[in-house]
Structure formats: C-alpha cells, structure tokens
Amino acid sequence: MINLKEIFQPLAAMLLAPLLFGIINRVKAFFAGRRGQPLLQSYYDLWKLLNKGAVYSTTTSWVFRASPVVCLAAVVIVACIIPLGARNVISFSGDFVLAVYLLGLMRFFMVIAALDTGSSFEGMGASREVQFSMLAEPALFIGLAVLARLTSSLSLAQAFSSVTPQVWASHCATLLLVAAAFVIILLAENARIPVDDPNTHLELTMIHEVMVLDNSGPDFAFIMYAAAIKLWLFSVLLVRVLLPVGSMPGWASVLVSITAVLLIAVLVGIVESCMARLRLIKVPHLLFSAAALAILALVFAFRD
Amino acid sequence: MHLVLVGVGLVILTGFVALFLRNAKHCMRFSVLGVLAGSVCFMSAAVPVLTRGQQLSLQLPWQVPYGSFYVVLDGLSALFLVCIALVCAVAAIYSVGYMSEHGNRRLGMMAFAFNMLVAGMVMVVLARNSMLFLVAWEIMSLASYFLVTFHHEEKSVRQAGWIYLIATHIGTAFLLAFFMLLAKVTGTPNFEKGDISGTCSSILFVLALIGFGTKAGIMPLHVWLPEAHPAAPSHVSAVMSGVMIKMGIYGIARTLAILPSFELWWACLLIALGAGSGILGVLLALAQHDLKRLLAYHSVENIGIILMGLGIGVLGTVMHAPAIAVAGFAGGLLHVVNHAVFKGLLFLGAGAVVRAAKTHEIDRLGGLQKQMPVTAAAFLIGAVAICGLPPLNGFVSEFLIYSASFKAGFLGSGAALVSGLIIVAALAMIGALAAACFTKVFGIVFLGEPRSKHAEGLSEPPASMCAGEIALAACCIIIGLASPVFVRAIGNPVLHMNVLDPDAIQKQLAPLAANLLYVVITVLxxxxxxxxxxxxxxxxxxxxxxxxxxxxxxxxxxxxxxxxDCGYMAPTARMQYTGSSFAQPILDLFQTVLQSRSKKVKIADLFPREADFHSHTPDLSSDFFYQPLFRWTSWFISKMRWLQYGVVQLYVLYIMLTLIILLLWKVR
Structure with missing residues (x-):
C-alpha cells in the first residue's frame, strides 16, 4: 500500500533525527558535570558543513562521491517504511526485508567508499563494520521473525498495530526479550558505546567515524545526517516493540512514539555515560548474546 | 520442438566444422555463430513454453537397448533452457575477444568442446529417457573436462581436471543406480510419474541428491568446484558456474517432479544441506586469495540458497500449505536464473581482470576502476546483485524465500518453525557475509591504488568482452526492476513440482507479484x-x-x-589494507570450522631482516573426507594387485571363468 497522506512521518524523521545526537550529548554532559553543547548543535554542524567546500582524495573514484548520496537516500526510504503510527507511506507484506536490505545496501556503499580511499585506517573501519554487521543482521531478522510470528503478519505496520495491551499482557516475556535484542542491535548498528565510541581520538579503535575520515563538506553532512536518521529508525523499531500504542488513534500513537524515541536517546546517553567501550574482540560476544536473546524469544513465542 | 533440435544440430555441426578449421580466427567465429544461432532457436522455443505453459514433445525410436529418443520441452525444462541460451550466447560473444591472445593453439578443440558442452546441456534438460539423459550428461561432463584442461601444460590445471573428472563420475555412478531403480519401480526407462512406494521414493531421492548434488556442488560434495573453475578459461567458468552446475539442480527438481509424494525429512535434509553449503561456502569464499577460486566458492553458497528454497517448497507441500510451497519453489527456481546471470557476469569480469593483469591474486591488484571503468561498473552490478541487495535481481529470489520461511513460522508445527528460523538466520548471515566478501573483492581489486606492477598500465578489454559484461549487467537490472513479470512466468516451472493446478498457483503467485510490485515502486x-x-x-x-x-x-x-593518513606524509600503495587483512577478523571468529593456517617470519632483531606472511585456508571436506577416502581406496586396490600380472593369457582365463560362472548362474 502507498499512502502519500502519511508523508509527514519520513518528514518528521528527517526533521527531528539530528536532535537525537543533541540529546545524547546533553545527557553525557550532565553525567560529566558539564553544561554541554546546545541541543541543536547537530543542526548547526550540518548547516555549516553544507556550506563548506570539499576536498577529494586523488585516489578516489565516482564510488566515493556516490556513496554519501546513496546512504542518505537509503535511510530516507527506510523512514518511509518503518511506521510511527498505524501505517506509513509504504507498507506491504515483507516490507521489513526490503527495509533491512536497503540498510545493507547503505553499508555496502559505505564500505566500498572507505576502501576507495586506499587508506589503511579506513580499511580497518570497513573490515570491522562488515564483521559486526554479519552478527547483528541475523539477530535483527530473528527478532523480526518473532514479531511476525506473534502478530501473524509480514508487514511492519500491521505487526506493530497488533502489539496491543492485551498482547503485551500475554506475551510480556517474548516482547521484552525482543526489545533487549533490539537495544543491543541499536547500539551496534549506530556505532554507539559499548561497540564504538563516536568521540574517541584514536583512529585505530574506531569503526564508523574512521570509515568517513576522508569525507568533507556536503558529503560529510549527508553522512552525518544519514547516521542520525538511522539512529532514529532503530529507535522507532525499539519503541514500537516496547510500547503497545497500536490500539490508540493514529495521531496519538505518533505523538507517543516520537516522545518515546526522544527518551531512547536519553537512554543511549545514560548507557554511554555509565559504560566503557568494549574491547573490539569482545564485541562479537555482545552480538552473539543479542542473537541468543532473539532465539529465546522465538522459543517463547512458539510456546504461547 | 523441431526448432530446439535444429538449434542443437546447428551447435554440434558448427562445432565439428570448427574442429577441422586451421585458422584460429575462423574457427572461433564459426563456433560462436553456431552457438548464437542455436541460442536464438532455444530462446524462441522456450519463451512461449514458459509464458503460455504448453508442452512440446517428440519421440523417435533409437537402437540402443532401453533407449528411445524421447524429448519433451515443458515449463521446468524451458526455464533451464532459457538460462543455457542466455549465458552461453553471452559467453560465446565474450570468448571471441578473450581467446584472441591465445594465438593459433588448439582453438579448434576448444571451440568444439564448448559447442558440445552447450549441446549436451540442452539435451540434458530435454531428455525424458534414462539412456538419452545419461549420454547427454556424459557428453556435457566430458566436454567440460576438456575445457577445464585447456591450459594443460600447467600441472595444477591437470590436477584440477583429474579431480573434476573423478568427482563427476562418482556422481554419475549414483545416477546409474538412480535410473536403474527408477526404471525398475516405474517399469519404463522413460521419466514418468509412477506409483512409487514411500521407501523407494526416499531411496531414489537420496540417490538423486548425491548424484546430482555432486554436479551442483552441495557442501561435502563440492570439492571439484574450487579446483575446476579457476583452471578453466573465464568464459568457460562463466558457463560452468552459471549453468552447468545448475544441471544438478535441474536433476533434483526433475526428481521431485517425478516422485509422487514428498516426506518431511527430505525438506529438513534439503534445508540443512542448503544452510550448511550457504554459510560454509561464503566463509570459504571470504578466506580465498584467488579471485576465481573465491567466485567458485560463491557458487557453492548460491547452490545452498537454491536448495533452501526447494527445501521450504517441499516443506510447504508436505504441510499442505500452498502459499509456502509456491513461494519456496518460485524463489529457488528464480534464484537459478538469477545466479546464472550474476555469476556469469562476475566470472566474465574476473576474466577481463585476469587477462589484463595476468594474475589471479586479489592482493596484488588494486585501482583497476580507473583503468577499466566498464568492467568495474559491470562487476559492481554483479557484486550488488549476488549480495541480494535491492534493486537488482538477487533480492527478488531471496525475498520470495524469505516470505516462504516467515510464513512457515506461522504454521504451528515445530519442524516448520525450526526450518523457517534456520533459513531466515542463514539467509541473513549469508547476505551479510556475501556483502563482506564482495566489498572485499570490489574494494581491493578495483578501488584504491595499484598494489603491484601487475595492476598498472592496464586497459579496457576488447569490445566483444565488454559487450558480454554489459549484456549480463543489463539482465540483472531488468530482472530486478521487472520482477513481478518474472515471478508470474515462474508459475509454469513450479507447476511441475506437483504442488497445485495452474490456476491455484497463479492465485498464490498474485500476492507475491503484488508485493514485488511495491518493492519496485519503493526502489524507484x-x-x-x-x-x-x-x-x-x-x-x-x-x-x-x-x-x-x-x-x-x-x-x-x-x-x-x-x-x-592521519598526519603521515609519505604513504605508499603497499600500506593499503589488503583483502587478507580485511577478512581476517571474520575468519578468526570462525577459526574452529575453517582451520586457517598462517606462517610468518617473527621479527626478533633490532635490525629485522626481510619478513613475510602466508595464510591458507584448507577445504575441510577435501582434506578430512576425500583425501583419507582415496588414500584408503588406493591402499585397498593395491592389495588386489596379485590379480594383475599383465599376462594376456591370464586375463583370457578370467574372462572364461566369469562366463562359466554366469552360465551356471543362468542355467541353475
């Protein structure tokens, strides 16, 4: 189904996503006893970058220039699929497969753009990115399979609408396990602590930030913006599993979801303030546990 | 029907003419024209059959015992015939440019073998008589053996040829047993749906799975693939990997079509084999340093995906869930076409790289994108397609298999749920690993700076090679963007997997096509x-x-x-990340199943000497299963040596004794 009336949902994602970074930074500053940046700092950053020139490495080719555009387009389209309310712009049976694979396409282009620069730092980041995604992706799919099984539907809009207080009451354990798995996946896919530290100063230990070392100007703005929207999307996914807003009227569920997404940013900020980054060789264990939680949820879902 | 046979005749005839032509250029042109004319015939016969669902057949007497020249072109055959015609025609065009540097050397023999391979494959999908099928099967196998050993002056190529010849004949041995049993229980050497009991069906299924599975390259039986594909010339690799191994899948599909009913454990076996082949195939691919060997392991992976599709289809049939059965079979069979297209494309691209750079070694290449932009763009399209990413064709078939497996979770049976779960998790993991593997290949080979002299000063291959690459890349895009049409067309082949009647199949395909239409709109x-x-x-x-x-x-x-480079002012091309280092974290994670070994010189002194590093990932099934098996066999046979003294009289005595024993047995 294509509902152009719901176009405000991707627009809300595009408008509010950079705010999430602001909230996370504010929470981290609060924990560190600092005043911190303004909440809208990411918007200022994006605006500044969009008005700057760019420096391209002589090693790079069209792949490097295409990648930021492809990444941003992919997240914008996924924002049309993952619903805040009862439905979104695009919804059909099996839409989440397309959503996850579009994010896969985004990763593919990020990685080849990193390799296009010929820098070993960027190669390192790319290598880690594909390693962790290889573990996160099955966990995400199993989590989605649990949702599909629980609600007997293959479209996200329908599945999330079926998460009502009654379903929550009878399948509380299953949904909590899925949510726990999704939290881990959210942190891993969006390069947050404990998987990756966006603020570290050592290129040797970074994942996402080191892959985009050579991007500058509008290209870098596109990538940062895409990262913000991606965080927004994963938060929406988590919120819709956690909150039984399916039975509310459309506008109310949208408002509740948006508020909850902003609260997720607070949660991410708290996690970042209280935890250290894991050593890179320990990260797979965390991701294995996400897969294990999702499989356990599936076992529970089958028993009910 | 006559059109197809005329096509086969043309291909064989031009092959024979090419064999006796002296001039290399003429002989290539002759055989290529034959294959092109044949492909036009095959296409124009197969496409109407595929879209309208009619069936063409022809039966002629044949002098061979149990044999008859019985050929049928139905939906299932037509699907594979389309793949053969498409990939072989493109590979033939490509070969004109590709073989131009080989001078006058034995090209006649190669052209002849290529045409016989094409004719053999076409006859395999048409034959409905066991004898005719086996003859065609053997022609196909032998022709491809001669193609694999084209560079037979190299020892490794001869070795690869031997492995291929032995593997394929082990498969044929199981096929002989299969056809004998089939003829016995159905009472006819022709392929007909007979009244076959449950146990017999199961035995037939297992025999077919081993026999055809050897050709297809299912996991423990795949050992010949990573040897034969790198050894063969690249257009031959494209045909072998794109379509010839699919003849194994055709055999399995045809067996399912002949057998009257399925068992649940077949589905579980197919899914387990598929998931195993898929994940191990892509892991081994990631570990390779040789470009063509890597692609060969990816064939193992994709055969795994196809098997998972067929497996979930069988499961749906057993559980009387037509929606699952149709989606599974449709996904599996469509993946046959898709893999033929993108794997053909990738091998053609790899051929262009190998021909220009004169090395298969991934870590010696780099920066080819700027020197060969057309090949790089085509290879990128193939890479995105094989990772199953939208908007290209790989996504379409994986989407169908995904929707079948998610639906299997709704059934309420434990076996169905576990099967669905395994497929979903395996497909997700394969997708991510394939993306890791192809970002490695594309990133290391085509992007960055040249890593050695091999990768410098190259230029785009001849026009005929580029044309082949562009044609297949276009097919990837077309199938991806017109997926609803192709899904509708797959209904006729699915019909033969004894699921439902034609109307019911179309009714099940309609929602799938509708969903794919949404996918296409989203992609636009x-x-x-x-x-x-x-x-x-x-x-x-x-x-x-x-x-x-x-x-x-x-x-x-x-x-x-x-x-x-973080402040360092004198970077050199050798400092770039290599394919081996890119893949190392994932390989370390799977060290238990991969058993990778590495050898390095430790740096000890204050003034270290030259250091080096080697890593190698063995093929477990070849090292721990086949080699001990063959060692044991050769030990056993050496014990029988006392029977053989090389004295002719003794052998005559053996023959006499055998005859007398047989006579006594008959008279008794």
Whole structure:
C-alpha cells in the first residue's frame, strides 16, 4: 500500500533525527558535570558543513562521491517504511526485508567508499563494520521473525498495530526479550558505546567515524545526517516493540512514539555515560548474546 | 520442438566444422555463430513454453537397448533452457575477444568442446529417457573436462581436471543406480510419474541428491568446484558456474517432479544441506586469495540458497500449505536464473581482470576502476546483485524465500518453525557475509591504488568482452526492476513440482507479484531520491564555486589532495589494507570450522631482516573426507594387485571363468 497522506512521518524523521545526537550529548554532559553543547548543535554542524567546500582524495573514484548520496537516500526510504503510527507511506507484506536490505545496501556503499580511499585506517573501519554487521543482521531478522510470528503478519505496520495491551499482557516475556535484542542491535548498528565510541581520538579503535575520515563538506553532512536518521529508525523499531500504542488513534500513537524515541536517546546517553567501550574482540560476544536473546524469544513465542 | 533440435544440430555441426578449421580466427567465429544461432532457436522455443505453459514433445525410436529418443520441452525444462541460451550466447560473444591472445593453439578443440558442452546441456534438460539423459550428461561432463584442461601444460590445471573428472563420475555412478531403480519401480526407462512406494521414493531421492548434488556442488560434495573453475578459461567458468552446475539442480527438481509424494525429512535434509553449503561456502569464499577460486566458492553458497528454497517448497507441500510451497519453489527456481546471470557476469569480469593483469591474486591488484571503468561498473552490478541487495535481481529470489520461511513460522508445527528460523538466520548471515566478501573483492581489486606492477598500465578489454559484461549487467537490472513479470512466468516451472493446478498457483503467485510490485515502486522512489540528493549537492557546490570566484583570497572551494593518513606524509600503495587483512577478523571468529593456517617470519632483531606472511585456508571436506577416502581406496586396490600380472593369457582365463560362472548362474 502507498499512502502519500502519511508523508509527514519520513518528514518528521528527517526533521527531528539530528536532535537525537543533541540529546545524547546533553545527557553525557550532565553525567560529566558539564553544561554541554546546545541541543541543536547537530543542526548547526550540518548547516555549516553544507556550506563548506570539499576536498577529494586523488585516489578516489565516482564510488566515493556516490556513496554519501546513496546512504542518505537509503535511510530516507527506510523512514518511509518503518511506521510511527498505524501505517506509513509504504507498507506491504515483507516490507521489513526490503527495509533491512536497503540498510545493507547503505553499508555496502559505505564500505566500498572507505576502501576507495586506499587508506589503511579506513580499511580497518570497513573490515570491522562488515564483521559486526554479519552478527547483528541475523539477530535483527530473528527478532523480526518473532514479531511476525506473534502478530501473524509480514508487514511492519500491521505487526506493530497488533502489539496491543492485551498482547503485551500475554506475551510480556517474548516482547521484552525482543526489545533487549533490539537495544543491543541499536547500539551496534549506530556505532554507539559499548561497540564504538563516536568521540574517541584514536583512529585505530574506531569503526564508523574512521570509515568517513576522508569525507568533507556536503558529503560529510549527508553522512552525518544519514547516521542520525538511522539512529532514529532503530529507535522507532525499539519503541514500537516496547510500547503497545497500536490500539490508540493514529495521531496519538505518533505523538507517543516520537516522545518515546526522544527518551531512547536519553537512554543511549545514560548507557554511554555509565559504560566503557568494549574491547573490539569482545564485541562479537555482545552480538552473539543479542542473537541468543532473539532465539529465546522465538522459543517463547512458539510456546504461547 | 523441431526448432530446439535444429538449434542443437546447428551447435554440434558448427562445432565439428570448427574442429577441422586451421585458422584460429575462423574457427572461433564459426563456433560462436553456431552457438548464437542455436541460442536464438532455444530462446524462441522456450519463451512461449514458459509464458503460455504448453508442452512440446517428440519421440523417435533409437537402437540402443532401453533407449528411445524421447524429448519433451515443458515449463521446468524451458526455464533451464532459457538460462543455457542466455549465458552461453553471452559467453560465446565474450570468448571471441578473450581467446584472441591465445594465438593459433588448439582453438579448434576448444571451440568444439564448448559447442558440445552447450549441446549436451540442452539435451540434458530435454531428455525424458534414462539412456538419452545419461549420454547427454556424459557428453556435457566430458566436454567440460576438456575445457577445464585447456591450459594443460600447467600441472595444477591437470590436477584440477583429474579431480573434476573423478568427482563427476562418482556422481554419475549414483545416477546409474538412480535410473536403474527408477526404471525398475516405474517399469519404463522413460521419466514418468509412477506409483512409487514411500521407501523407494526416499531411496531414489537420496540417490538423486548425491548424484546430482555432486554436479551442483552441495557442501561435502563440492570439492571439484574450487579446483575446476579457476583452471578453466573465464568464459568457460562463466558457463560452468552459471549453468552447468545448475544441471544438478535441474536433476533434483526433475526428481521431485517425478516422485509422487514428498516426506518431511527430505525438506529438513534439503534445508540443512542448503544452510550448511550457504554459510560454509561464503566463509570459504571470504578466506580465498584467488579471485576465481573465491567466485567458485560463491557458487557453492548460491547452490545452498537454491536448495533452501526447494527445501521450504517441499516443506510447504508436505504441510499442505500452498502459499509456502509456491513461494519456496518460485524463489529457488528464480534464484537459478538469477545466479546464472550474476555469476556469469562476475566470472566474465574476473576474466577481463585476469587477462589484463595476468594474475589471479586479489592482493596484488588494486585501482583497476580507473583503468577499466566498464568492467568495474559491470562487476559492481554483479557484486550488488549476488549480495541480494535491492534493486537488482538477487533480492527478488531471496525475498520470495524469505516470505516462504516467515510464513512457515506461522504454521504451528515445530519442524516448520525450526526450518523457517534456520533459513531466515542463514539467509541473513549469508547476505551479510556475501556483502563482506564482495566489498572485499570490489574494494581491493578495483578501488584504491595499484598494489603491484601487475595492476598498472592496464586497459579496457576488447569490445566483444565488454559487450558480454554489459549484456549480463543489463539482465540483472531488468530482472530486478521487472520482477513481478518474472515471478508470474515462474508459475509454469513450479507447476511441475506437483504442488497445485495452474490456476491455484497463479492465485498464490498474485500476492507475491503484488508485493514485488511495491518493492519496485519503493526502489524507484529510492532512485529518485538519489537523483534529488545528487542535484542538491551539485547546487551546493556550484554556489560555493561562484562565491569563491567573487572572493578569491579566502573562500572555500572543491579541491583535490592525497588521502588523509592521519598526519603521515609519505604513504605508499603497499600500506593499503589488503583483502587478507580485511577478512581476517571474520575468519578468526570462525577459526574452529575453517582451520586457517598462517606462517610468518617473527621479527626478533633490532635490525629485522626481510619478513613475510602466508595464510591458507584448507577445504575441510577435501582434506578430512576425500583425501583419507582415496588414500584408503588406493591402499585397498593395491592389495588386489596379485590379480594383475599383465599376462594376456591370464586375463583370457578370467574372462572364461566369469562366463562359466554366469552360465551356471543362468542355467541353475
């Protein structure tokens, strides 16, 4: 189904996503006893970058220039699929497969753009990115399979609408396990602590930030913006599993979801303030546990 | 029907003419024209059968015992015939350019073998008589053996040829047993749906799975693939990997079509084998340093995906869930076509690289994108397609298999749920690993700076090679963007997997096609978005440049500089990340199943000497299963040596004794 009336949902994602970074930074500053940046700092950053020139490495080719555009387009389209309310712009049976694979396409282009620069730092980041995604992706799919099984539907809009207080009451354990798995996946896919530290100063230990070392100007703005929207999307996914807003009227569920997404940013900020980054060789264990939680949820879902 | 047979005749005839032509150029042209004319015949016969669902057949007497020249072109055959015609025609065009550097040397023999391979494959999908099938099967196998050993002056190529010849004949031995049992229980050497009991069906199924599975390259039986594909010339690899191994899948599908009913454990076996082949195939691919060997392991992976599709289809049939059965079979069979297209494309691209750079070694290449832009773009399309990413064709078949497996979770049976779960998890993991593997290949081979002298000063291959690559890349895009049409067309082949009647199948396919239509619409939005953001960026840049002109002293602009290496000012191309280092974290994670070994010189002194590093990932099934098996066999046979003294009289005595024993047995 294509509902152009719901176009405000991707627009809300595009408008509010950079705010999430602001909230996370504010929470981290609060924990560190600092005043911190303004909440809208990411918007200022994006605006500044969009008005700057760019420096391209002589090693790079069209792949490097295409990648930021492809990444941003992919997240914008996924924002049309993952619903805040009862439905979104695009919804059909099996839409989440397309959503996850579009994010896969985004990763593919990020990685080849990193390799296009010929820098070993960027190669390192790319290598880690594909390693962790290889573990996160099955966990995400199993989590989605649990949702599909629980609600007997293959479209996200329908599945999330079926998460009502009654379903929550009878399948509380299953949904909590899925949510726990999704939290881990959210942190891993969006390069947050404990998987990756966006603020570290050592290129040797970074994942996402080191892959985009050579991007500058509008290209870098596109990538940062895409990262913000991606965080927004994963938060929406988590919120819709956690909150039984399916039975509310459309506008109310949208408002509740948006508020909850902003609260997720607070949660991410708290996690970042209280935890250290894991050593890179320990990260797979965390991701294995996400897969294990999702499989356990599936076992529970089958028993009910 | 006659059209197809005329096509086969043309291909064989031009092959024979090419065999006796002296001039290399003429002989290539002759055989290629034959294959092209044949492909046109095959296509024009197969496409109507595929879309309209009719059936063509022809039966002629044949003098061979139990044999008859019985050929049928139905939906299932037509599907594979389309793959054969498409990939072989493209590979033939490509071969004109590819073989141009081989001078006058034995090209006649190669052209002949290529044409016989094409004719053999076409006859395999047409034959409905056991004898005819086996003859065609053997022609196909032998022709491809001669193609694999084209560079037979190299020892490794001869070795690869031997492994292939032995593996394929082990498979044929199981097929002989299969056909004998089939003829016995159905009472006819022709393939007909007979009244076959449950146990017999199961035995037949297992025999077919081993026999055809050897050709297809299912996991423990795949050992010949990574040897034969790198050894063969690249257009032959494209045909072998793209279509010849699919003859194994055709055999399994045809067996399922002949057997009257399925068992649940077949589905579980197919899914387990598929998931195993898929994951181990892609892991082994990731571990390879040889470009063509890597692609060969990816064939194992894709055969795994096809098997999972067939497996979930069988499961749906057993559980009387037509929606699952149709989606599973449709996904599996469509993946046959898709894999033929993108794997053909990738091998053609790899051939262009190998021909120009004269090395298979991934870590010696780099920066080819700037020197061979067309090949690089085509290879990128193939790489995105094989990872199953939208908007290309790989996504379509994986989407169908996904939707079948998710639906299997709804059934309420434990076996169905576990099968669905295994497929979903395996497909997700394979997708991510394939992306890791192809970002490695594309990133290391085509991007960055040249890593050695091999990768410098190259140029785009001849026009005929580029044409082949572009044609297959276009097919990837077309199947991806017109997927609803192709899914509708797959209904006729699915019909033969004894699921439902034609109307019911179309009824099940309609929602799938509708969903794919939404996928296509979404993808078009996506492409529009890309275009929009490109325009926005160009606007921003042009504004900045205008501003720069007005204030030349300090304004920002768009510049070029070397890659930023964190302050280090003298980077060299050797400092780039290599394919081995890119893949190392994942390989370490799976060390238990891969058993990778590495050898390095430890740096000990204050003034270290030259150091080096080697890593190698063995093929477990070849090292721990086949080699001990063959060692044991040769030990056992050496014990029988006392029977053989090389004295002719003794052998005559053996023959006499055998005859007398047989006579006594008959008279008794």
């Amino acid at each position: 939005f996506f492409l529009a978005c890309i275009a929009a953001f490109m325009i926005i960026r160009n606007r921003l840049f042009s504004r900045i440049q205008r501003a720069a002109k007005s204030r030349p002293d300090q304004a920002p602009m768009i510049g070029q500089a070397p890659t930023w």
